[in-house]
Amino acid sequence: MSSDLSPIDRAKFVAAKRAASYVHSGMKVGLGTGSTAAWLVRCLGEMVRDEGLRIQGVPTSTRTAQLARDVGIEVISLDEAKWLDLTIDGADEYDVDLNLIKGGGGALLQEKIVATASDQMMVIADISKQVGMLGAFPLPIEVIPFGWQTTKTLVEETLISLDVLGTSSTLRMNGDTPFVTDEGNHILDLHLNRIGNARQLSLVLNQIPGVVENGLFIDICDVLVIGSADGKVEVRDINKGSTEEIQFDFLDDGNIFIEAAD
Incomplete structure (x- = not known):
């Protein structure tokens, strides 16, 4: 399967896989919209199916809601959840301070509401979305x-x-x-x-x-997970002031990857 993925999809996938590891049973999780967030939803669905993960997901669009249901995630509304443990979403651009431009998928309003109703917002992206100054993306x-x-x-x-x-x-x-x-x-x-x-x-x-509402997400993102096509994932936590890296090794035996030992 790994050979079927483009480099950009590999980067998105490993970022989503790393972000999914922060989700634990009992959590209420905001589920973002877009191609990178869709990888995250699929990863969580796999954990629900294979590992017995039990979470409630609050989707930020009808597209995400349908995908979440398809992969076995329990979907609830934000009004039902009231407050979330974590929201995981993608971004169209991010800068060094983890400020974002979002809304390329047209769901910025619900995305911002859900993100700000969470204890923590995590963004998953690839390195191509990093900019010195926001604004190149409309x-x-x-x-x-x-x-x-x-x-x-x-x-x-x-x-x-x-x-x-x-x-x-x-x-x-x-x-x-x-x-x-x-x-x-x-x-x-x-x-x-x-x-x-x-x-x-x-x-x-x-x-x-x-x-x-506008697509500028200022002082909302707490953690940024950056995936690379070679399987490297960098995690930046702006609150802790920390950066860590891990490496996923891609396999050709049917499993998409394994996490390499440090």
């Missing part, structure tokens, strides 16, 4: 459909006075129609190129009428 903002073009104009006018390089935005589409989030809203992707002051930008965007 910043998504969720806006209500009513008057979205007016909201778009207000956002672009506001961006002129902020520390960004670009001020244009585009309505995210799904084929020939606007993309619709699970909450029934639209997504505007802001093409900023560079964000000089992410904290200020986040606060200002959320004051614009029509904007529901």
Whole structure:
């Protein structure tokens, strides 16, 4: 199976496998959205099936909810859970301070709500998502459909006075129609190129009428798990100020990998 995976999928998979090791029976776990988070859900499903893991998962999208049910994870709502032990999700970009851009999958609103309702947020990613300064990836903002073009104009006018390089935005589409989030809203992707002051930008965007939430996750991520195609995984814990590395060895005998001894 390992030979069937692309290098990028190997990196995502080992990051997800390492993150899954932090999940224990009895936990309430936020389940992110996107291709990397999907690997995590599959890893947890394997643990449920093969190791007797018993957890309750709070998904951040209908797509994740369906996948979680398919692999045997008990799915509950955030209202039922009330508070979570851990949320594990991917990211579109991250910087050295573990600030993030998220929302490439269109689930940023639920992702942010779930992440902030957790004792800890863990992000799984590959090294290609690391940047010196946020902004190369278009910043998504969720806006209500009513008057979205007016909201778009207000956002672009506001961006002129902020520390960004670009001020244009585009309505995210799904084929020939606007993309619709699970909450029934639209997504505007802001093409900023560079964000000089992410904290200020986040606060200002959320004051614009029509904007529901933005994809900047500031001071939310606690632990970053970075996977590499060669099986190396680096874990950065911003609260402990620690970094650790482990190595997974890929096999060709049907098992995707084993964890190498230190």
